[in-house]
Amino acid sequence: MMDEIQKRLLAEVADLHGVPEGAYNIRANGQMAARNTTANIDIVSKTDVSGIDIYIKPGTVNESVHIPVVLSQSGMKEMVYNDFHIGEGSDVVIVAGCGIDNCGDQDAEHDGIHRFFIEKNAKVKYVEKHYGAGDGKGKRILNPGTEVYMEEGSYMEMEMVQIKGVDSTVRDTKAELAAGAKLVVRERLMTHGDQNAVSGYSVSLNGEGSSADVISRSVAKDNSYQKFDSRIIGNAPCSGHTECDAIIMDKARILAIPQLEANDLDAALIHEAAIGKIAGEQIIKLMTLGLTEEEAEEQIVNGFLR
Amino acid sequence: MMDEIQKRLLAEVADLHGVPEGAYNIRANGQMAARNTTANIDIVSKTDVSGIDIYIKPGTVNESVHIPVVLSQSGMKEMVYNDFHIGEGSDVVIVAGCGIDNCGDQDAEHDGIHRFFIEKNAKVKYVEKHYGAGDGKGKRILNPGTEVYMEEGSYMEMEMVQIKGVDSTVRDTKAELAAGAKLVVRERLMTHGDQNAVSGYSVSLNGEGSSADVISRSVAKDNSYQKFDSRIIGNAPCSGHTECDAIIMDKARILAIPQLEANDLDAALIHEAAIGKIAGEQIIKLMTLGLTEEEAEEQIVNGFLR
Structure with a gap:
């Protein structure tokens, strides 16, 4: 069962406002919170380390996998290994992402290694969003490692986004x-503080x-x-x-x-x-349209990162 | 006294077909072969290490310094420290360069550290050419280090050229x-072999x-x-x-x-x-004008490095 904070994180990192369609594996505070598999997409927990294997059958098209991770516990540190086995000729969307809400004084850290084994002529769209929130002194730390092995004729599009709240x-x-x-690869990154x-x-x-x-x-x-x-x-x-x-x-x-x-x-x-x-001159132009300097800056930044 | 090989190297690295105008210091096989100073430009041998200090008086304009180095002795290895003190408001051309002709079996190596202390509002055009020749098995090695310290309002243009024959x-x-x-800075570099x-x-x-x-x-x-x-x-x-x-x-x-x-x-x-x-298509275009493929390539490369 997920609480309100976790649900909010889920909306930020995976655009999920409920249970997604298709295959999914939701991880909350180091535990599996929910999982669904389909006829073509299997998800299996690893036994030697923390993490999952995602098996996508050859020829699977128009299906998606969501594997969001949420952390709302201060002091939590985890390391996860997820492997994606994407069968020949398939065409799928994979949405990953991690949201940390740290209201405590201890650091919260999620490290993950994602490996993609993309077989011949398979197509993958991969979206990864990172987000941090919470007003505690503890840091929000995310260290994603991604390895992609692409066979002949395969295609991968990666959208890597970290817009807010990740300290390190x-x-x-x-x-x-x-x-x-x-x-x-399309990366969009914003850092502050x-x-x-x-x-x-x-x-x-x-x-x-x-x-x-x-x-x-x-x-x-x-x-x-x-x-x-x-x-x-x-x-x-x-x-x-x-x-x-x-x-x-x-x-x-x-x-x-x-x-x-x-x-x-x-x-x-x-x-x-x-x-x-x-x-x-960009700022002045927007200010003549009635925006404050701060609003003008924000609008330019948002446009740049869209 | 310089021999024919040394004179040919001098022509390659400093465009010199005789004694240059203005100040100069010509170094051949580790020895000073010739030196000239002017009322505004002094050249003094260092006493602690091999090399020279070049002093250019404040306000010196339209003068030049040539300090070419030639090596035609296999097995020779030298390290030289040259310092350029360029006075406030001066406007000068400095031509350095090193040519190595190695017909022997041992490596020939020239290493140099050039330091430029450019005072306020001074202008320097610096040309450095490196060239190697000779059919010996010994390598032609050139390791130039350049340090430039530019005061307020100063200007420096560096033309760094290594077109041929330098092994390392x-x-x-x-x-x-x-x-x-x-x-x-304009650098032009060609490597072969x-x-x-x-x-x-x-x-x-x-x-x-x-x-x-x-x-x-x-x-x-x-x-x-x-x-x-x-x-x-x-x-x-x-x-x-x-x-x-x-x-x-x-x-x-x-x-x-x-x-x-x-x-x-x-x-x-x-x-x-x-x-x-x-x-x-560039090669084909030139070939339709009557050039061989090799000639077309050479013409394109020469144009690119001009």
């Missing part, structure tokens, strides 16, 4: 692509015709610190594009370290990055 | 800019209104390897732009790691990078 995060994403595989966010991507384009498009947009407010470290490695005829755009505000600091590594004559790799503050 | 190089350039100072080139820039924009524009163009042929590591650090209201464009050929490998670090709200930093091979 180290996000580490690795992907290995076989021939014809395509990875699209004294938050700290480190986000690293390492994408290896190993097969002919593989491609990656990694775009990160972030806003750093107050005294927060962000570090981006994205590496695209072209080991075959392939194409890779990565882009980091960041808005800096207040006394925040941002470090962007994009890496392009071309190990093949036919690897075409492109990177763009820009860090800057909101242009003054 | 680690190029390390650091710059610290005070308010209103501006640094412009089994050559190895590592090029690093670290530019700290410490003063209000300081700016940097670092553009690197490179071509990696055959089995060569290149690594670029350029970091722009904005510690004040400033603007920085860095761009790495690289052409990859044959079995070459390239790693580009540009870093943007914004530590100030008003730091505006931009980076662009692209690695790719010569577009097929």
